[in-house]
Amino acid sequence: MPDLAFRLPAVSDSIPLARGEVDRLAGEVDEEQLEVLRLLVSEMVSNSIRHAEGSRSVEVRVRLGRRSIRLEVEDRGPGFRPARAAPSASGGWGLVIVDRLARRWGVRSGPKTTVWLELDRYAKTA
Numbered sequence: 001m002p003d004l005a006f007r008l009p010a011v012s013d014s015i016p017l018a019r020g021e022v023d024r025l026a027g028e029v030d031e032e033q034l035e036v037l038r039l040l041v042s043e044m045v046s047n048s049i050r051h052a053e054g055s056r057s058v059e060v061r062v063r064l065g066r067r068s069i070r071l072e073v074e075d076r077g078p079g080f081r082p083a084r085a086a087p088s089a090s091g092g093w094g095l096v097i098v099d100r101l102a103r104r105w106g107v108r109s110g111p112k113t114t115v116w117l118e119l120d121r122y123a124k125t126a
Helices: 014-025 031-051 094-101
Strands: 004-009 057-064 068-075 104-108 113-120
Touching: 004 014, 014 031, 014 057, 031 057, 031 068, 031 094, 031 113, 094 104, 094 113
Parallel strands: none
Antiparallel strands: 004 057, 057 068, 068 113, 104 113
């Protein structure tokens, strides 16, 4: 069972709502790491909404492990093969940011597409 799970409509107004949901983890993770998680959920939900043709909703799950944080964003899009493409002036930074901040990440395709990432979890500071 994830520590946090929610579904949002696949519309751009859902991006700040996703950040707000992640804010529920305040007190569970270090504030600096919560900021990183907010950024990553924004990028991943945005990417899902933009590319998941025909998907009406986006599902987000966050699991807090002892040593890592796993974030998954799922939609009914066709999936894709991760590639290291350079962003353009019109966008394309989402997965570049994910690649730079996450310890590892990937894509699981099937009837649904899940983009996942893992962050090393570090101790909360007071």
